[in-house]
Amino acid sequence: MTVRWGILGTGGIARKMVAAVRARGGEVVAVASGDAARARAFADEQNVASAYGRHHDLLARPEDVDVVYVATTNDRHHLDAMACVEAGVPVLVEKPFALDLERAEAVVAAARTAGTFVMEAMWMRFQPGFVEAERRVAAGQVGEPLLVQADFGIAALPDTDRRWFSRELGGGALLDVGIYPLTFVTSVLGTPTRAAALGTLADTGVDATVSVAMRHGQERLSSWSCSFVADTGVEATVAGREGSLRLHGPFHAGGRLSLRRGSTVVEEHALEGPENGFEHEVDEVVHCIEGGRSQSERMPLALTLTTMRWLDELRRQVGVVYPHEDGSGTV
Incomplete structure (x- = not known):
C-alpha cells in the first residue's frame, strides 16, 4: 500500500523527510505549522495537498493519514507526539524524543496503553x-x-x-x-x-x-x-x-x-x-506499521528512555535548566 504521511513542522529536516518518503514510494499528504502562511508556503513548495495553521489540526481527521512525522522544535516534541497517540495515529518523533525523561515516559506510557506505534527518529541506527x-x-x-x-x-x-x-x-x-x-x-x-x-x-x-x-x-x-x-x-x-x-x-x-x-x-x-539517509528510517516505520507493531525492534522505546535518562543527568551536571524546570515556563 502507499503510506500516507503527515508532517508537523516546516524546517529543513521536514524537507528531507518529504524527499525520503517519496523516494520510498510514500505520499506526503499534509503539513502543519504554528504559522498558517509558513505551512501553506511549505505545501506549495513541496507539492503537498493540505496545509494547516495549527499543529494538531492535521489530526482532526486521523483516517486521512497513516503516520505522522514530528519535526517541530524540541520543546514541542512530547506535545505533538502525545497528540498523535491520543488520535491513534502512528508517529515518528524527531530526536530528542522530549526535553526530559518525565515527558518521554508519559508519551511512552500512553502509547503502550493505546497500542499506538511510536519511534524516535534516531536515524543513525539505520545507517x-x-x-x-x-x-x-x-x-x-x-x-x-x-x-x-x-x-x-x-x-x-x-x-x-x-x-x-x-x-x-x-x-x-x-x-x-x-x-x-x-x-x-x-x-x-x-x-x-x-x-x-x-x-x-x-x-x-x-x-x-x-x-x-x-x-x-x-x-x-x-x-x-x-x-x-x-x-x-x-x-x-x-x-x-x-x-x-x-x-x-x-x-x-x-x-x-x-x-x-x-x-x-x-x-x-x-x-x-x-x-x-532518512530513507532507512522510513523503511523501518513502514515495516512496523504494515506488520502491526507498536514499536521498532531496531529502535526500541527502552533505548529512547535510557538515552533520555542520561541526557537528564548530564544536563544536571553541567547546569542546564529549561524554563519548565525552574518555573519560568509552562511547556
Whole structure:
C-alpha cells in the first residue's frame, strides 16, 4: 500500500523527510505549522495537498493519514507526539524524543496503553555504516570492545535567536548533537552505569560544549564530546585488544570505515547509501506499521528512555535548566 504521511513542522529536516518518503514510494499528504502562511508556503513548495495553521489540526481527521512525522522544535516534541497517540495515529518523533525523561515516559506510557506505534527518529541506527560497524564488532574484529570515543562538534554561528541556542525551545549541544555519541556508545558498550560531565554554557544558559566520560559495566569505558562552538569533527572509534574500528565523519550518517591494528590501517570499507539517509528510517516505520507493531525492534522505546535518562543527568551536571524546570515556563 502507499503510506500516507503527515508532517508537523516546516524546517529543513521536514524537507528531507518529504524527499525520503517519496523516494520510498510514500505520499506526503499534509503539513502543519504554528504559522498558517509558513505551512501553506511549505505545501506549495513541496507539492503537498493540505496545509494547516495549527499543529494538531492535521489530526482532526486521523483516517486521512497513516503516520505522522514530528519535526517541530524540541520543546514541542512530547506535545505533538502525545497528540498523535491520543488520535491513534502512528508517529515518528524527531530526536530528542522530549526535553526530559518525565515527558518521554508519559508519551511512552500512553502509547503502550493505546497500542499506538511510536519511534524516535534516531536515524543513525539505520545507517549502513553504523549497521556494518555493529556487525564487525559483534564478529570480534577488534576483540571485546573496551573503549569507545566519539565527537560531534560544529562551530555554529552564535545567534541567540537560533533554536540551537534557545533555552525556551530546548536548545543546547547535548539534546541536538550530543544525543548521537550518547546513543552510539550505549549501542556498542551497553547501558552506562556511571557518568561524569564538564561543560560550558552559552550566554542563553544552554550548553555550548560538553565533555563526558562514562563507565559501562566493569571494564568498558567511553569518552565523548559535543559542541556548538568547537569544530571537533564528527567521528567515532571502537577499540579492543585486537585493534580499532573507526567510523569516519560524519559517523552518524557516513559510510566509510577503517580497521586498524596498532597504527596500521589494514582495511578500509566504503558503503554507499541513499542521498539523504532518512530513507532507512522510513523503511523501518513502514515495516512496523504494515506488520502491526507498536514499536521498532531496531529502535526500541527502552533505548529512547535510557538515552533520555542520561541526557537528564548530564544536563544536571553541567547546569542546564529549561524554563519548565525552574518555573519560568509552562511547556
